[in-house]
Amino acid sequence: MKRKKRILVGKVGLDGHDRGAKILARAFRDAGFEVVYSGLHQTPEMIANMAIQEAVDGVGLSLLSGAHNHLFPEVARLIKEKGADNIVIFGGGTIPDKDVAFLKESGISEIFLPGTSLDIIINWADNNL
Amino acid sequence: MGDCNCRKGANPCKPEEQKAPPKDKHPPRCYTTVSDQKIEQIYTPTDIGSFNYDEKLGAPGEYPFTRGVHNTMYRGRVWTKRMFAGFGSAKDTNQRYHFLLNQGQTGLSVAFDFPTLMGYDSDSPMSKGEVGKCGVAISSLADMEMLFDGIPLDKVTTSMTINPPAAILLAMYIVTAEKQGIDRNKIGGTIQNDMLKEFIAQKTFMCPPKESVRLIVDTIEFCTKEVPKWNTISISGYHIREAGSTAIQELAFTLRDGMEYVEKAIERGLDVDDFAPRLSFFFNAHMDFFEEIAKYRAARRIWAKTMKERFGAKNPRSWMLRFHTQTAGCSLTAQQPYNNVVRTAYQGMSAVLGGTQSLHTNSLDEVLALPTEEAVTIALRTQQIIEEETGVINTIDPLAGSYFIEALTDKMEAEAMKYIETIDKMGGMVAAIERGYPQKEIADAAYHYQKQVEKNEKIVVGVNKYIQDGKLPIDLLEIDPEIEIKRNENLKKLRNTRNNSKLNETMAGLKKAAEGSENMMPHIINAVREYATLQEICDVMRGAWGVYRDPGYF
Numbered sequence: 282m283k284r285k286k287r288i289l290v291g292k293v294g295l296d297g298h299d300r301g302a303k304i305l306a307r308a309f310r311d312a313g314f315e316v317v318y319s320g321l322h323q324t325p326e327m328i329a330n331m332a333i334q335e336a337v338d339g340v341g342l343s344l345l346s347g348a349h350n351h352l353f354p355e356v357a358r359l360i361k362e363k364g365a366d367n368i369v370i371f372g373g374g375t376i377p378d379k380d381v382a383f384l385k386e387s388g389i390s391e392i393f394l395p396g397t398s399l400d401i402i403i404n405w406a407d408n409n410l
Numbered sequence: 411m412g413d414c415n416c417r418k419g420a421n422p423c424k425p426e427e428q429k430a431p432p433k434d435k436h437p438p439r440c441y442t443t444v445s446d447q448k449i450e451q452i453y454t455p456t457d458i459g460s461f462n463y464d465e466k467l468g469a470p471g472e473y474p475f476t477r478g479v480h481n482t483m484y485r486g487r488v489w490t491k492r493m494f495a496g497f498g499s500a501k502d503t504n505q506r507y508h509f510l511l512n513q514g515q516t517g518l519s520v521a522f523d524f525p526t527l528m529g530y531d532s533d534s535p536m537s538k539g540e541v542g543k544c545g546v547a548i549s550s551l552a553d554m555e556m557l558f559d560g561i562p563l564d565k566v567t568t569s570m571t572i573n574p575p576a577a578i579l580l581a582m583y584i585v586t587a588e589k590q591g592i593d594r595n596k597i598g599g600t601i602q603n604d605m606l607k608e609f610i611a612q613k614t615f616m617c618p619p620k621e622s623v624r625l626i627v628d629t630i631e632f633c634t635k636e637v638p639k640w641n642t643i644s645i646s647g648y649h650i651r652e653a654g655s656t657a658i659q660e661l662a663f664t665l666r667d668g669m670e671y672v673e674k675a676i677e678r679g680l681d682v683d684d685f686a687p688r689l690s691f692f693f694n695a696h697m698d699f700f701e702e703i704a705k706y707r708a709a710r711r712i713w714a715k716t717m718k719e720r721f722g723a724k725n726p727r728s729w730m731l732r733f734h735t736q737t738a739g740c741s742l743t744a745q746q747p748y749n750n751v752v753r754t755a756y757q758g759m760s761a762v763l764g765g766t767q768s769l770h771t772n773s774l775d776e777v778l779a780l781p782t783e784e785a786v787t788i789a790l791r792t793q794q795i796i797e798e799e800t801g802v803i804n805t806i807d808p809l810a811g812s813y814f815i816e817a818l819t820d821k822m823e824a825e826a827m828k829y830i831e832t833i834d835k836m837g838g839m840v841a842a843i844e845r846g847y848p849q850k851e852i853a854d855a856a857y858h859y860q861k862q863v864e865k866n867e868k869i870v871v872g873v874n875k876y877i878q879d880g881k882l883p884i885d886l887l888e889i890d891p892e893i894e895i896k897r898n899e900n901l902k903k904l905r906n907t908r909n910n911s912k913l914n915e916t917m918a919g920l921k922k923a924a925e926g927s928e929n930m931m932p933h934i935i936n937a938v939r940e941y942a943t944l945q946e947i948c949d950v951m952r953g954a955w956g957v958y959r960d961p962g963y964f
Binding site for chain 1: 523524527528536537538539540543544608612613614652653654740743744745775777778779781853856857860864870873874881886889959960961962963964
């Protein structure tokens with residue numbers, strides 16, 4: 282039997298907006314993924330450790346506080362530093378278009394902007410994790 | 411043709427109600443509210459039964475206040491136009507406040523950044539990347555003095571959206587006024603100070619629920635005696651709704667939170683009529699026009715009955731539910747952002763028809779960033795157009811007596827009371843939160859709605875219908891990343907130049923109060939006056955009371 286893909290839905294930083302992250306966690310679970318949800322207020326270090334301990338294939342980060350340019354690359358850097366290059370990192374939230382290129386250069390494979398449908402995100406994860 | 415898949419259980423639509431086959435890939439139109447309440451094709455006298463005017467509505471300004479809390483409503487006093495604002499440093503935000511006051515805004519409303527909201531200083535490692543992003547960064551009295559520079563605190567009222575450290579920001583405000591030569595009994599405003607909805611929805615928390623409520627009761631007790639014009643809590647449904655609740659859940663959980671605070675303050679030994687008139691509320695104005703109006707009317711009626719009958723309040727002011735409204739941030743779309751102006755206008759109108767005391771209208775760009783000055787101006791003008799041009803303020807509660815509005819108001823009251831009774835049976839809101847009840851109810855509703863949008867059963871213009879390729883250019887406000895560095899330098903300087911031995915004395919008093927049961931407020935004021943930082947004070951509380959961690963229900 283094909284192994285289920287494992288995914289960590291992560292909330293990093295002080296941002297408390299978890300509606301999107303929780304909807305996504307449920308949608309991934311309903312789509313047949315094994316889902317770990319980090320809960321709120323994690324540091325990049327905590328997310329990186331969790332991703333490795335839980336042996337996930339992908340980490341989905343959600344952020345609405347405007348701190349994505351600091352926190353997303355930091356998660357990517359720490360995961361890489363800990364030798365888990367195979368983990369695919371993606372993100373979403375209230376992220377302006379102009380920040381997308383920088384985030385992709387910083388180790389984030391894909392950024393989903395506000396209003397993206399769950400289907401698009403799940404299909405992408407199916408094909409890329 | 412098929413079932414429109416309304417919320418299961420409540421009031422499922424019958425498939426035969428949709429006769430016309432869909433012309434495109436969209437499923438049959440479902441006549442439900444945004445919260446998925448079924449609405450009938452027509453309402454008649456049978457829908458409101460034996461309607462007793464005095465019992466159900468009463469005159470405006472009279473029990474049960476369904477028609478409004480003042481007898482003259484907007485003829486006597488138009489709602490306060492209170493735009494929530496804060497970004498970058500205290501100096502940046504101070505300039506925005508002067509701008510807004512010059513544009514005809516009538517009250518201030520402070521948005522703090524995440525470190526401030528969570529009780530961290532700008533130079534804490536936890537704050538990295540977040541300083542000044544979502545609001546203004548305030549770490550000590552020095553920042554507060556700058557924030558209100560040139561603004562006489564006896565002439566404006568100020569609302570501060572702050573929760574775990576609310577007592578500290580209030581203390582800073584009191585001392586800032588003191589330095590302007592204004593006595594604390596002359597200042598007016600609101601601190602949000604509603605921790606229960608933080609655990610339920612907004613999720614800026616610090617210490618566990620019981621200790622958090624203790625600090626809130628401390629502020630109620632203190633203000634009742636010392637700061638009589640201050641609204642001690644803004645019991646908030648806004649964030650509950652933004653987290654994805656239905657309108658009925660917003661109504662029920664908010665009012666039940668309010669009841670919990672009243673119970674605890676009475677347990678402290680306060681007379682309900684001494685503090686209840688200073689409780690205020692804060693609701694969301696979402697897309698569904700009539701559902702929102704019915705929600706505000708039902709809220710007033712439930713609160714009046716509860717205060718009178720359940721808590722035995724005798725002062726009519728204790729029965730009144732006064733509220734602030736903000737239009738629904740979660741209804742705004744990044745696609746075709748100019749449509750957000752239209753959404754906000756309808757939402758603002760529903761709040762006014764529902765009798766709000768103050769209003770924040772969102773700016774069209776808030777789905778992507780904090781608003782620019784141009785965008786805020788349009789949002790403020792939206793309120794001014796409602797007031798000055800549409801004529802809706804001419805008469806009080808103009809929709810009263812509509813079969814539909816009255817039936818919907820009754821229904822929302824009845825459904826909210828079911829939730830309230832369920833939570834009562836659990837032992838109250840703290841107990842319900844500890845078992846994750848409201849959190850899970852909201853997560854279910856949010857997921858249900860999202861699936862409806864995905865299946866095109868609920869339409870969001872520009873997102874799943876009337877989609878346009880290409881993007882309209884839109885300017886966004888950018889926060890200077892240098893601000894974090896500058897603030898770190900300032901804080902370092904502050905720590906070196908303040909009178910640290912005097913400060914340490916006040917901190918010792920604070921610690922003792924936290925470990926015991928003495929009211930925290932006087933000690934917080936003493937520490938703030940000596941320029942204790944926000945985090946230093948919060949760390950005392952964290953040390954004495956412990957830290958709450960998100961249980962992560964989904």
